[in-house]
Amino acid sequence: MVRAASSPVTAAELAAYRADGFVVLHDFVDPAACDALRARAAELVDGFDADAHRTVFSTKDQVRKTDDYFLDSGDQIRFFFEEGAFDAGGRLVRPKDQSINKIGHALHDLDPQFDAFSRTPALAALVAALGLDQPQLMQSMYIFKQPFIGGEVRCHQDSTFLHTMPERMVGLWFALEDARVDNGCLWAIPGGHRGGLRSRFIRDGRQTSMETIDPTPWDDTGLVPLEAAKGDLIVLDGLVPHMSYTNRSPASRHAYTLHVVSGAAEYPASNWLQRGTPARGFA
Numbered sequence: 431m432v433r434a435a436s437s438p439v440t441a442a443e444l445a446a447y448r449a450d451g452f453v454v455l456h457d458f459v460d461p462a463a464c465d466a467l468r469a470r471a472a473e474l475v476d477g478f479d480a481d482a483h484r485t486v487f488s489t490k491d492q493v494r495k496t497d498d499y500f501l502d503s504g505d506q507i508r509f510f511f512e513e514g515a516f517d518a519g520g521r522l523v524r525p526k527d528q529s530i531n532k533i534g535h536a537l538h539d540l541d542p543q544f545d546a547f548s549r550t551p552a553l554a555a556l557v558a559a560l561g562l563d564q565p566q567l568m569q570s571m572y573i574f575k576q577p578f579i580g581g582e583v584r585c586h587q588d589s590t591f592l593h594t595m596p597e598r599m600v601g602l603w604f605a606l607e608d609a610r611v612d613n614g615c616l617w618a619i620p621g622g623h624r625g626g627l628r629s630r631f632i633r634d635g636r637q638t639s640m641e642t643i644d645p646t647p648w649d650d651t652g653l654v655p656l657e658a659a660k661g662d663l664i665v666l667d668g669l670v671p672h673m674s675y676t677n678r679s680p681a682s683r684h685a686y687t688l689h690v691v692s693g694a695a696e697y698p699a700s701n702w703l704q705r706g707t708p709a710r711g712f713a
């Protein structure tokens with residue numbers, strides 16, 4: 431049974447979300463809808479000219495690797511490669527569809543199928559139950575987590591990359607395939623959302639920089655795995671520290687993420703993600 435708008439989340443799940451900063455909502459979406467979204471992503475990749483743009487996405491050196499193609503992707507559908515996707519001669523090491531790290535960042539506005547997946551009564555009811563008022567769907571990403579070549583995503587808070595004043599952001603992470611420890615599931619630090627934001631990724635025109643607010647390193651010993659089955663939805667407070675290790679299995683681990691901010695909070699111009707058209711809600 432998938433979740434209906436009348437009961438998107440239980441009281442126990444809400445309590446867990448408030449305590450931990452995350453919760454796994456089992457059986458939120460129909461597995462068939464996950465398959466349809468995967469098929470649509472495959473079509474989009476098929477239509478992408480891999481010779482046109484060669485931007486690699488890496489969380490290890492994000493300031494240096496941020497380019498115009500990334501900076502202008504806030505209201506576009508663009509494709510970013512895995513680290514190690516290219517050899518020294520600039521040729522793809524593996525087939526194109528196994529080399530893309532992610533597609534971002536306005537799938538939910540520009541592609542009818544992603545729009546339909548992202549704007550459902552159940553999701554609107556869930557976000558309302560989480561207490562996020564005037565929701566705005568600011569960003570979407572299709573994340574491939576490729577087998578063999580993908581890098582790890584280091585421990586971070588999503589609000590580092592999408593900050594509002596005050597911090598009012600929720601990440602919705604849909605497992606389009608089973609995500610387990612062996613194929614690079616999410617890990618998070620329970621309760622880590624209560625310590626405040628530790629850094630901000632700042633944009634100034636065409637330049638970006640990382641501003642440190644609190645230099646305390648994350649306590650990796652507190653990380654717990656968030657395994658999810660296809661169709662499960664992981665809800666993440668924008669402030670909860672999370673990460674994923676390299677996928678060393680032969681299995682892909684596709685996920686779709688939506689980041690929703692509150693329109694009641696200020697969205698500063700120092701966010702990297704700036705849109706030509708305003709973000710919309712679930713309607």
Ligand code: FE2
Pocket residue numbers: 586587588672
């Ligand atoms: Fe994240």
